[in-house]
Amino acid sequence: MCLMDMEFKPLEDLSQDVPVNTTAAREHVGDIERALRHCMPNILIVFLLRFVVLWLNAFPSDHGASTEFSPREIVTGLCMDYRTHCRARWGAYAEASQDPNVTNTMSPRTAPCIALGPTGNVQGSMSCYNLETKQVESVSKELRSPILQYTHELTPDQKKQALASLIFLTEKWCGRIKTRACVNGSAQRDYIPKESAASPTVMNDCVMIQSAIGAHEGRVVVTLDIPGAFLHADLDEEVIMLLRGQLADLMVQVDPDLYGPCLTKRAKGESILYVRMLKAMYGLLRSALLFYLKLVKDLSDYGFEVNPYDPCVANKMEIGKASLTPASENLFRIHDPEENDAHKKWLSPELCRDIQTAVAFLTTRVKRPDEDDWGKLKRVLKYLKGTRHMRLRLGVDDLRIIQWWVDASYNVHEDCRGQTGAMLSLGQGAPISFSRKQKLNVRSSCEGELVGIDDALPLILWARYFIEAQGYSVEQNIMYQDNKSTILLANNGRWSSSRKTKHIKSRYFLIKDKVQSGEVSVEHRATDKM
Numbered sequence: 001m002c003l004m005d006m007e008f009k010p011l012e013d014l015s016q017d018v019p020v021n022t023t024a025a026r027e028h029v030g031d032i033e034r035a036l037r038h039c040m041p042n043i044l045i046v047f048l049l050r051f052v053v054l055w056l057n058a059f060p061s062d063h064g065a066s067t068e069f070s071p072r073e074i075v076t077g078l079c080m081d082y083r084t085h086c087r088a089r090w091g092a093y094a095e096a097s098q099d100p101n102v103t104n105t106m107s108p109r110t111a112p113c114i115a116l117g118p119t120g121n122v123q124g125s126m127s128c129y130n131l132e133t134k135q136v137e138s139v140s141k142e143l144r145s146p147i148l149q150y151t152h153e154l155t156p157d158q159k160k161q162a163l164a165s166l167i168f169l170t171e172k173w174c175g176r177i178k179t180r181a182c183v184n185g186s187a188q189r190d191y192i193p194k195e196s197a198a199s200p201t202v203m204n205d206c207v208m209i210q211s212a213i214g215a216h217e218g219r220v221v222v223t224l225d226i227p228g229a230f231l232h233a234d235l236d237e238e239v240i241m242l243l244r245g246q247l248a249d250l251m252v253q254v255d256p257d258l259y260g261p262c263l264t265k266r267a268k269g270e271s272i273l274y275v276r277m278l279k280a281m282y283g284l285l286r287s288a289l290l291f292y293l294k295l296v297k298d299l300s301d302y303g304f305e306v307n308p309y310d311p312c313v314a315n316k317m318e319i320g321k322a323s324l325t326p327a328s329e330n331l332f333r334i335h336d337p338e339e340n341d342a343h344k345k346w347l348s349p350e351l352c353r354d355i356q357t358a359v360a361f362l363t364t365r366v367k368r369p370d371e372d373d374w375g376k377l378k379r380v381l382k383y384l385k386g387t388r389h390m391r392l393r394l395g396v397d398d399l400r401i402i403q404w405w406v407d408a409s410y411n412v413h414e415d416c417r418g419q420t421g422a423m424l425s426l427g428q429g430a431p432i433s434f435s436r437k438q439k440l441n442v443r444s445s446c447e448g449e450l451v452g453i454d455d456a457l458p459l460i461l462w463a464r465y466f467i468e469a470q471g472y473s474v475e476q477n478i479m480y481q482d483n484k485s486t487i488l489l490a491n492n493g494r495w496s497s498s499r500k501t502k503h504i505k506s507r508y509f510l511i512k513d514k515v516q517s518g519e520v521s522v523e524h525r526a527t528d529k530m
Helices: 006-011 030-037 042-056 071-076 135-143 156-160 185-190 204-217 245-254 256-262 287-301 353-365 371-386 445-469 484-496 502-516
Strands: 002-004 020-022 093-097 110-118 126-130 148-150 163-171 177-183 240-244 271-277 401-409 419-425 432-437 476-481 521-524
Touching: 042 110, 042 126, 093 126, 156 240, 163 185, 204 432, 204 445, 240 245, 245 256, 245 271, 256 271, 353 371, 353 419, 353 432, 401 445, 419 445, 432 445, 445 476, 445 484, 445 502, 476 484, 484 502, 484 521, 502 521
Parallel strands: 002 020, 163 240, 401 476, 476 521
Antiparallel strands: 093 110, 110 126, 148 271, 163 177, 240 271, 401 419, 419 432
16 A cells, blocks of 8 residues: 555546555644755665665565575574564664663653664564654764762872763764764773783784685685773772763763752863773773673683684684674675675785885885985876776695795895795685895895795794684695795704805794695796796
């Protein structure tokens, strides 16, 4: 049935299949009419599309993967319930509760809204568009989170160490006002050591290797975001935060009975409110570490095991493997397993492997750049702009065989130092590669090649250990080298050395030990194939 205004009454007889019902003027909800008469907010269009996709995935398809289970149930294991998720039609007028605490006052507890459909969670929550305001509601929602606790009596030292509060407002791409309350934790640097303020983040090399493996095995790779991630972690120390001005007044508006008695005024009339923090709010030096420890504990409870060679990668052996990291924006989303290429690309040496050498040289000219260096930088930027369509393609032929190419250029820098380049391949493309300046001067190209192997050896061994910790068996870890003298030094150690190479024995002794233990092998490859 189609509901229309009286202005469309002449169209009633045009359609035989769709019944048309015209409504009188008094049958409309005035708030909705006035809100939508001038402009249709973009956020409603976004949620309409989300509503349609949500219900399309809630029913089985005759031409889908299953005629019995819906796509939503196959992917998430959850199904929609009529009584829970169909309480209001999309676009219907609704009165949404905005009272966080149960009170017995005469103040209004609801706000006029437009129902935008269910969120899809098990509880049956509804998304609503507030017809009055979004900004104030967003701020109140952020401050209403259970992260703060009022405090009455504080010592002068506690007040002196209180951290200043900050709040940022920004408009998201969907039109919604996003509020982020945080704290200025820079004062904590005086008494918190660096090792206690670590921020564990997955290494890009792990993401590259896991992306290639995921594409090779045809995995469904999912990216996720944890709303208010840090706020899930409890603080294990006492932290006092100071709210000033409008922020303090907003806290009192959220809960007058709780925060009202604690509010004080300065001589100039500025509102002051001291609160004790309960959660790891954004801005504290230890928030990232506390969230990481909680995430690892939760993953361990679910049966995940953390990879010892990257603490931000965890695996659980069921049907397959899953890798998780707190930094979700570092993960790739691979839609088509046959396409073996990363969907995202940013202009950096991590994905644009062909600019790594140029970037390595330009970074040595940061302190004393000249006109020529500026021209080289512009040439790199022009190249990036012209090759934006080129994607990094990664493929795997055999995970049991890891191949490395290591080469070095002799005496190419102004201070007569060399340049080392190395690349890992699992079949197609380079999940890991680097090009960097060597840190010492050498007497010959043979020594330069040996220093290059020593520069790449830690990464060569780590890649093998990481892949083995992911559950794969590595049978060959091959390193290709185009200098036969360097290969003799790497394989034989002091038996292939002489008076001219004894001063670098620590390097070739380390390589020789790893070759003898079978963790890496060195093979010759012609220069034109390097």
